Amino acid sequence: MSNYQHLIESFTFLTGSKGVFDFTVDGELLYSKQATGRHAEAGEILNLMREYVGPNIPTYPQSK
Numbered sequence: 001m002s003n004y005q006h007l008i009e010s011f012t013f014l015t016g017s018k019g020v021f022d023f024t025v026d027g028e029l030l031y032s033k034q035a036t037g038r039h040a041e042a043g044e045i046l047n048l049m050r051e052y053v054g055p056n057i058p059t060y061p062q063s064k
Contacts, residue, residue, distance in 0.1 A: 008053075025052055 014022040021033035023045050030048045031040055 011049075023048070025049065028052070 009026050011023070011025045014020060014024070019033060019039075021031075021039060022029060023031040023040070030052055031045060033039055
């Protein structure tokens with residue numbers, strides 16, 4: 001997620017009772033376990049984030 005820190009104001013992973021798992025970016029729900037009926041697969045949340053910001057958006061510069 002740090003690759004997109006320059007584009008988002010906030011993101012939230014919400015967990016709770018009965019298996020709640022939601023992921024929101026700037027208040028927009030990108031993933032809900034309740035809606036899909038399953039837990040997110042490996043890399044799925046990051047892929048949703050990439051789709052949200054768009055394919056031509058450069059990632060945050062990382063120091064080397």
